[in-house]
Amino acid sequence: MAQVILFLQQLLNGLSLGSIYALIALGYTMVYGVLRFINFAHGDVYMLGAYAGFAITNVIYRFVPLDQYNAISRHTFVPIFVCTAIVMLGAMIFCAILGMSIERIAYRPLRDRPRLTVLITAIGVSLFLQNMTQFFVGAQPQAFKQLIPVRAIEGLGDLTVLSSQAAIIISTIVLMVFLRLIVMKTKIGLAMRALSVNPTACSLMGVNNGLVISFTFALGSALAAAAGILVAMDSPSITPLMGNLPGIKAFVAAVLGGIGNIPGAVVGGLVIGVLETMVEGYGFPQLRDAIAFGVLIIILLYKPTGLLGRVEREKV
Amino acid sequence: MDALLKVDRCTIRFGGLTAVSNFDMSIGNRELVGLIGPNGAGKTTVFNMITGVYQPTEGQIFLSGDRLNGLKPFNITAKGIARTFQNIRLFASLTVFDNVRAAFNLHLKHGPLHALTRGPKFKREEADIGAQAMDLLKIFNLDRFRDVMCKNLPYGDQRRLEIVRALATKPRMLLLDEPAAGMNPTEKGALMTLIEFIQEKFDISVLLVEHDMRVVMGICKRIYVLDYGITIAEGPPDEIRRNPKVIQAYLGE
Amino acid sequence: MSRARTILGIFLLFLFLFALTGERPFASHLAYYYDILINIGINVILAVSLNLVNGYTGQFSLGHAGFMAVGAYAAGSWSEHLSPGLVNFLAGSNGVLTFVLQPFPFLQPFAFPTAVADNLALIVATMFGGLLAALAGLAVGIPSLRLRGDYLAIVTLGFGEIIRTLILNIDFLGAARGMSVTGRYTNMFWTFGFAAVAIYVVLGLVNSTYGRGFLTVRDDEVAAEAMGINTTKYKVIAFVVGAFFAGTAGSLFAHYAGFLTPEGFNFFKSVDVVVMVILGGMGSTTGVILAAALLTILPEVLRALAHTDFVPAAQKAIEGVIPIHLPPLQGLLENRLILYSLLLIIMMLTRPQGLFGDLAGSRKRVTSSASK
Numbered sequence: 001m002a003q004v005i006l007f008l009q010q011l012l013n014g015l016s017l018g019s020i021y022a023l024i025a026l027g028y029t030m031v032y033g034v035l036r037f038i039n040f041a042h043g044d045v046y047m048l049g050a051y052a053g054f055a056i057t058n059v060i061y062r063f064v065p066l067d068q069y070n071a072i073s074r075h076t077f078v079p080i081f082v083c084t085a086i087v088m089l090g091a092m093i094f095c096a097i098l099g100m101s102i103e104r105i106a107y108r109p110l111r112d113r114p115r116l117t118v119l120i121t122a123i124g125v126s127l128f129l130q131n132m133t134q135f136f137v138g139a140q141p142q143a144f145k146q147l148i149p150v151r152a153i154e155g156l157g158d159l160t161v162l163s164s165q166a167a168i169i170i171s172t173i174v175l176m177v178f179l180r181l182i183v184m185k186t187k188i189g190l191a192m193r194a195l196s197v198n199p200t201a202c203s204l205m206g207v208n209n210g211l212v213i214s215f216t217f218a219l220g221s222a223l224a225a226a227a228g229i230l231v232a233m234d235s236p237s238i239t240p241l242m243g244n245l246p247g248i249k250a251f252v253a254a255v256l257g258g259i260g261n262i263p264g265a266v267v268g269g270l271v272i273g274v275l276e277t278m279v280e281g282y283g284f285p286q287l288r289d290a291i292a293f294g295v296l297i298i299i300l301l302y303k304p305t306g307l308l309g310r311v312e313r314e315k316v
Numbered sequence: 317m318d319a320l321l322k323v324d325r326c327t328i329r330f331g332g333l334t335a336v337s338n339f340d341m342s343i344g345n346r347e348l349v350g351l352i353g354p355n356g357a358g359k360t361t362v363f364n365m366i367t368g369v370y371q372p373t374e375g376q377i378f379l380s381g382d383r384l385n386g387l388k389p390f391n392i393t394a395k396g397i398a399r400t401f402q403n404i405r406l407f408a409s410l411t412v413f414d415n416v417r418a419a420f421n422l423h424l425k426h427g428p429l430h431a432l433t434r435g436p437k438f439k440r441e442e443a444d445i446g447a448q449a450m451d452l453l454k455i456f457n458l459d460r461f462r463d464v465m466c467k468n469l470p471y472g473d474q475r476r477l478e479i480v481r482a483l484a485t486k487p488r489m490l491l492l493d494e495p496a497a498g499m500n501p502t503e504k505g506a507l508m509t510l511i512e513f514i515q516e517k518f519d520i521s522v523l524l525v526e527h528d529m530r531v532v533m534g535i536c537k538r539i540y541v542l543d544y545g546i547t548i549a550e551g552p553p554d555e556i557r558r559n560p561k562v563i564q565a566y567l568g569e
Numbered sequence: 570m571s572r573a574r575t576i577l578g579i580f581l582l583f584l585f586l587f588a589l590t591g592e593r594p595f596a597s598h599l600a601y602y603y604d605i606l607i608n609i610g611i612n613v614i615l616a617v618s619l620n621l622v623n624g625y626t627g628q629f630s631l632g633h634a635g636f637m638a639v640g641a642y643a644a645g646s647w648s649e650h651l652s653p654g655l656v657n658f659l660a661g662s663n664g665v666l667t668f669v670l671q672p673f674p675f676l677q678p679f680a681f682p683t684a685v686a687d688n689l690a691l692i693v694a695t696m697f698g699g700l701l702a703a704l705a706g707l708a709v710g711i712p713s714l715r716l717r718g719d720y721l722a723i724v725t726l727g728f729g730e731i732i733r734t735l736i737l738n739i740d741f742l743g744a745a746r747g748m749s750v751t752g753r754y755t756n757m758f759w760t761f762g763f764a765a766v767a768i769y770v771v772l773g774l775v776n777s778t779y780g781r782g783f784l785t786v787r788d789d790e791v792a793a794e795a796m797g798i799n800t801t802k803y804k805v806i807a808f809v810v811g812a813f814f815a816g817t818a819g820s821l822f823a824h825y826a827g828f829l830t831p832e833g834f835n836f837f838k839s840v841d842v843v844v845m846v847i848l849g850g851m852g853s854t855t856g857v858i859l860a861a862a863l864l865t866i867l868p869e870v871l872r873a874l875a876h877t878d879f880v881p882a883a884q885k886a887i888e889g890v891i892p893i894h895l896p897p898l899q900g901l902l903e904n905r906l907i908l909y910s911l912l913l914i915i916m917m918l919t920r921p922q923g924l925f926g927d928l929a930g931s932r933k934r935v936t937s938s939a940s941k
Binding site for chain 3: 037038106109110113115116117118119120121123124125126127128130131132134135136138244248251255286287289290292293294296297300301304
């Protein structure tokens with residue numbers, strides 16, 4: 001029985017970690033879908049999302065010191081929810097603008113260049129964002145102030161579910177549903193899907209490709225910002241380099257699910273998250289960070305299209 | 317007749333789509349054969365299948381009795397099949413001369429260590445390759461462009477350079493993929509003469525995929541017609557010209 | 570060409586004689602400049618070898634620091650555990666060289682036997698490091714070279730990180746504590762000697778009909794295969810040769826710095842080398858050598874600049890105009906990655922062929938000199 005509880009506990013921790021990867025992976029996969037390139041700087045957008053949230057939270061604390069609440073109850077729910085929503089939305093808007101600007105300034109002028117040129121630029125953008133953030137806020141970690149009180153939810157027996165974990169999983173589900181609606185039910189979502197199939201035909205049908213690409217960057221960056229804040233709720237120490245590892249792991253998640261495939265990114269993110277917590281929980285904590293790379297290498301060698309991807313042939 | 321190239325009931329499928337089905341072909345030594353068909357009929361797929369870019373899903377391919385199935389493109393070139401591409405694929409950062417010399421890599425007797433020690437054997441072979449490459453370029457009147465970057469060549473010359481490069485691999489059989497594409501009638505006329513000349517001068521078989529009927533009918537001794545991946549006719553030009561199935565495939569109902 | 574070779578030969582002979590004297594006593598006054606020179610040598614090896622992979626063969630690798638780490642740790646542990654015996658055998662108080670040189674007391678002040686033994690220990694360790702790195706290159710190269718472009722970049726990055734994680738978990742190699750290399754044998758002769766060898770090998774390979782295969786792989790893999798070129802073989806060779814020289818650079822670094830940590834070989838170290846190759850111009854050895862030297866010196870210049878009075882003055886001026894309290898501007902100048910990131914972005918937007926990409930002696934000579 002204890003074994004089962006332990007397994008469920010690991011699974012749950014893995015799902016909450018995996019939700020974060022999934023949110024970041026969506027940005028990689030959507031940008032890859034429309035532009036066929038790896039936005040290396042995406043992990044840093046996630047980092048800046050956390051810092052934006054950090055700044056907004058500090059402002060909110062001047063009016064509402066949220067750490068006065070030490071449990072979620074009927075009375076405290078509304079202020080906590082409203083404040084968190086403000087922080088989240090603020091950071092998402094900030095990152096959406098940031099993502100669009102990056103695309104405008106650094107990637108758009110390279111639209112018809114080899115993909116490698118764009119990748120190198122993206123590496124440059126990533127390093128630039130990290131190091132400029134480091135310049136402005138310093139390299140030392142900052143403590144993200146409490147948004148929701150982190151407590152174990154009662155009434156679940158031996159299973160420990162933290163309120164932050166619940167918040168991560170619930171927020172992720174809500175965001176996924178939103179994304180699904182946007183991609184499947186709106187006109188711009190249709191344009192995104194069309195663009196990923198054939199950009200030329202898409203623009204010939206009167207779609208403004210530049211606008212759709214900007215929108216895709218905005219959407220992906222906003223999701224990354226949400227991930228940044230959700231992570232900070234769970235482990236409130238943020239640094240300018242915090243985007244590196246999650247960024248790469250989320251990329252692996254996107255590849256695992258089949259890059260360019262939106263449900264695939266979610267599945268991939270959850271799988272990576274669960275794998276990591278399992279490996280850590282069952283005795284190999286030092287290998288945790290190597291897992292994603294191992295998965296990436298195996299996937300690319302044996303099933304480069306990912307779990308849900310489709311085959312693309314080179315024309316000769 | 318002893319076939320040089322024999323394609324034996326080859327089928328190739330991509331997912332659910334059958335691009336070429338039950339394709340048979342036999343080409344003898346020193347034969348000039350054409351492969352025609354409307355757009356999307358599967359001509360280039362047949363080419364890619366013979367040269368190992370795609371593997372046939374069913375069926376076998378032989379070159380003088382050697383089975384080619386499962387070989388990589390470079391193995392097949394080594395066996396003696398050279399090709400050109402429909403969309404020109406020269407080595408863009410190399411000069412005209414180096415494009416041709418690069419193709420001598422196949423029959424090279426020296427390896428990386430010789431390249432580093434630069435002994436007399438290496439120097440002799442390099443000089444020899446240079447001379448052979450120049451000879452080839454001279455035959456095709458491209459020697460004056462020796463040190464020009466190949467991407468700066470006029471279009472027609474790029475096409476001819478691709479043929480020169482293919483010939484530098486010393487093939488027994490040359491596959492030309494739409495060599496007349498984008499040429500005007502005068503250039504096409506010159507190309508026809510050139511292909512016949514190559515066939516005789518280098519004493520090889522040529523398989524020509526072409527869209528332009530006049531070019532194919534003018535020089536090929538035998539023609540295969542593909543439509544929707546199926547061979548609908550095979551024979552000498554006069555027969556093909558009169559074949560109702562062919563007329564229908566090209567002109568519709 | 571032959572005059573350049575003679576000059577290079579005389580230069581290396583001079584350095585060799587210099588090396589035999591033990592070198593360090595001379596260097597102590599000029600330690601800072603000596604340090605920069607050695608670093609230039611090591612960076613030239615790294616950049617020129619990565620250029621074979623990224624430039625000439627067109628395979629974008631982001632894992633060069635990983636191979637450097639393999640070389641550094643392999644050579645370092647060789648020196649720690651196996652070399653002392655060798656050195657003692659040659660130069661100890663009863664060593665062979667000490668005995669042979671006894672009749673020549675005027676050589677004593679130059680510490681001649683020790684210098685010979687040290688140099689021997691270095692070359693053996695460096696070859697060992699290079700070979701192990703080449704082996705790692707083979708192990709990484711064969712599976713991952715089936716991938717193209719950006720996927721290959723990420724996978725090589727992954728392999729680099731895996732190598733680092735492995736070292737972090739091997740206690741024998743000091744794990745996170747780091748590893749000391751007591752034998753600090755590296756000198757100018759071997760540093761520039763290996764740099765010269767790396768340049769010679771890369772240029773020698775590329776300037777031949779055999780080596781033109783590398784360039785065809787870069788230009789068009791499908792066409793290369795159709796010309797009978799085994800593209801996979803070429804990619805693997807480029808990878809193995811590149812890894813070998815990265816390993817030797819690692820060994821030289823290990824025997825110079827005297828201390829290794831896994832953090833020293835992280836992703837950012839790979840980025841350093843990539844920036845050198847891109848700034849120099851992918852596929853231009855001359856450009857890449859110049860870029861390696863430039864990018865070794867530039868951070869030093871900027872660091873020196875950061876500590877002049879000019880910077881605080883400029884900060885005051887800026888803060889006078891815009892009412893924001895900025896962090897100390899020295900930070901901008903001292904962080905080489907800010908410079909590198911800007912270089913990457915600006916180069917790609919304006920001159921993707923590299924700063925020196927069009928200079929004489931780069932691509933043109935490479936492709937046409939073997940015929941002369």
